[in-house]
Amino acid sequence: MKRLPVRPKASRNRRRRAAEIIDAAAQVFARRGFHGASTQDIADVLGVRQASLYYYFPSKEDALEMVCARGVEGFVEAAISVTEARGTASDKLRGLIASHLSPLRDRGDYVKVFLNERRHLPTESRRRIGRLSRAIERIFEDVLRAGIRSREFRGDLDPRLAALAILGMANSVATWYCKELNASVDRVAATFAALVIDGIRRKGRRR
Amino acid sequence: MKRLPVRPKASRNRRRRAAEIIDAAAQVFARRGFHGASTQDIADVLGVRQASLYYYFPSKEDALEMVCARGVEGFVEAAISVTEARGTASDKLRGLIASHLSPLRDRGDYVKVFLNERRHLPTESRRRIGRLSRAIERIFEDVLRAGIRSREFRGDLDPRLAALAILGMANSVATWYCKELNASVDRVAATFAALVIDGIRRKGRRR
DNA sequence: AACTTATTCTATAGAACTATAGAATAGTCG
DNA sequence: CGACTATTCTATAGTTCTATAGAATAAGTT
CATH class of the missing domain: 1.10.357.10 (Tetracycline Repressor, domain 2)
Structure with missing residues (x-):
């Protein structure tokens, strides 16, 4: 597994960061559909590791719920x-x-x-x-x-x-x-x- | 892996059978979406093993194409x-x-x-x-x-x-x-x- | 600086899914 | 019936994906 080129700075505001995450999810779900999109796709939009997303939602389905x-x-x-x-x-x-x-x-x-x-x-x-x-x-x-x-x-x-x-x-x-x-x-x-x-x-x- | 209760009879007409297969695919894709549906789901509708479908289409995407x-x-x-x-x-x-x-x-x-x-x-x-x-x-x-x-x-x-x-x-x-x-x-x-x-x-x- | 908390990372278990290979069974025809 | 072809089955390789665990780094505080 390769190291990311630049480690993104952690936001000082969790709320704002969560909104960014859900925004990326919305973008990806809109483009590929829920089942056609992987959590990896969402992470790619954000320049972040796939597992990091789970700090903000407990499951992909919950992310869908937030977007909806x-x-x-x-x-x-x-x-x-x-x-x-x-x-x-x-x-x-x-x-x-x-x-x-x-x-x-x-x-x-x-x-x-x-x-x-x-x-x-x-x-x-x-x-x-x-x-x-x-x-x-x-x-x-x-x-x-x-x-x-x-x-x-x-x-x-x-x-x-x-x-x-x-x-x-x-x-x-x-x-x-x-x-x-x-x-x-x-x-x-x-x-x-x-x-x-x-x-x-x-x-x-x-x- | 369990044995199916009754083995379905093979159709004597390949055309007709292919139409049944695609019909099942249409039904399942309509209900769950392409990526949300598995080839297993299609097979279940037909009472047939998942792998048997591949006798009628070369890939799931081809099945989608036929349906569309x-x-x-x-x-x-x-x-x-x-x-x-x-x-x-x-x-x-x-x-x-x-x-x-x-x-x-x-x-x-x-x-x-x-x-x-x-x-x-x-x-x-x-x-x-x-x-x-x-x-x-x-x-x-x-x-x-x-x-x-x-x-x-x-x-x-x-x-x-x-x-x-x-x-x-x-x-x-x-x-x-x-x-x-x-x-x-x-x-x-x-x-x-x-x-x-x-x-x-x-x-x-x-x- | 030293300590504490927040956030991201690495690594991976475990499940689900597509597609292929080859065996087995059903149907057809001489 | 026996041979031949068509169709389905069993079994599985190989991939992809979700989600968890725990280490590592960044940010904030005293």
Whole structure:
């Protein structure tokens, strides 16, 4: 086993160092998937020995849990605060979409891992995180339902199906947003919201 | 090593047997992901020894390639034939969405694997399959562009972004469609198409 | 400096997994 | 039936990976 060229300095702040570790894990899990990534891969990103990681987490699965947790962190709170503000159902939906895409800006890897790898979590934490997912679906659904009740949205809309459609659309951004950065997250959010609210068909000469 | 309870009969048709093997692989890869699934898992589904699989494929990666190939098989052809039919741009888009969701009915696992695991393919086959993906995106994009030119769709639409949105929405169905079968694939397709074409907002008193 | 604690390192046990080799069994056909 | 081919099995080499133990080094403190 070879000696590392330069021994990295130990951080004086454990918290900060732990965040660096989890950040590297997020990066690697996002790229190769949980099972496709080895703890060695994470260590390589940090320039550290594989075994050193275990000072910061007790198992690879726990690392995944930390990444996933940060991947949904704040999603629900942000969504709730959007729905509690004043405004039409359309406004709220626009806000929901924007707040849902927002974490892609600074936590893209975490979100990707949450979306694609959460199924590999051990049962208990998977359940816990699954509840958060469903909470978010519910919030979208409720806004749609409210819009239908207020006659702002079409009465023939299936709120559950529409919520899944909108979330599917929004979540798909995580797979390409970093590659094609000619569109900012805000612009994507606005475009998507306009698309589902008014549709793509030209208006004016209808009915 | 224990003896298997009943030795499975050898199929007299190699083709058919190979299809069974790949089917089991699709099922297992869909559930656990490529790296999360072992060849043992596949063998368990078939009630066969792990090593027996290697009579049908030379490596696990090749099995993934076969699954992915069948996961996109016919997508492009079906999409092209839709766009070549007569009809408005809206009709074509509806048709595209329907034909894109159609394989979920009988090949859900293959589609899931194609969508989620193709990134784990070795470089060359990943490229080849990536080209097919891009071809499909292009087809959607072209229909949108044609609709804009014919003034059927709004002029301010970004066709690339809209195509990605619609595909993201459609592809997301693969993650939940088998769990919640209270909606048939056809109904989902129709709902989604209506959603993006006309939007969710109630019409009639506008402009 | 001497001592104490925090962090990383070396080394490795032990498990799991892919893939190969060659034996054994089942099916087919003269 | 006996020979021939197809398919599956047993057994295992060799690799990779997670996680632990204990030594070594860096940082902080008195």
